Amino acid sequence: MRSRSSHRPMSQINVVPYIDVMLVLLVIFMVTAPMMNPGQVDLPSIGKALTPPTAPLEVIIKKDNSLALRDHASADAEHEVSSEEMVITIKQKQAANAEQPVVISADKNVRYEEVIKVMDVLQRQQVKKVGLLTQSK
Structure with a gap:
């Protein structure tokens, strides 16, 4: 009769082949890395x-x-003006200089609706280059 231990599956993993493969890959990378040129991008100039x-x-x-x-x-x-x-x-100003930008700055306690109203008035009058001015912290 055979003993019970001979029918048991082997519970250990043989890691020697994995280590061999890892070392071969390491050598390949160490040899090829110095031969590679770093990527250079030729950017267009204006x-x-x-x-x-x-x-x-x-x-x-x-x-x-x-x-x-x-x-x-x-x-x-600054001088007060009506809409x-x-x-x-x-x-x-934009007739004299078409590239004249316009920025809107509002007190932080002003309702957002008021800012949108001013933007709407400017948009309906075909005012170009309108932006919002913020304060950095």
């Missing part, structure tokens, strides 16, 4: 801009929902 970017016109929405306009190109202080005056002034 010429310098012909005109410097223009300073934006800033539409300011105050806490009481009144509007003010500030031209960063000149050293003028119609704001559009007329911006259209005149």
Whole structure:
């Protein structure tokens, strides 16, 4: 009669072949790595801009929902305007310089609805290059 231990499956894994394969792969990588060229990307180049970017016109929405306009190109202080005056002034500035950007800055306590109203007025008047001005922390 045979003993019970001879019919038991072997519970150990022979790791020697795995170690051999790992060492062969390691040698292959060590030999080929110095031969590889690092990837270089040839980026396209562009010429310098012909005109410097223009300073934006800033539409300011105050806490009481009144509007003010500030031209960063000149050293003028902000001056209060109505919605119609704001559009007329911006259209005149953009007629003189089509690349004139417009930014909207609002007090943080102003409702979002008021900002959207100003953006809507500017969009209906085909004012181009409108953005939002934020303050970084």
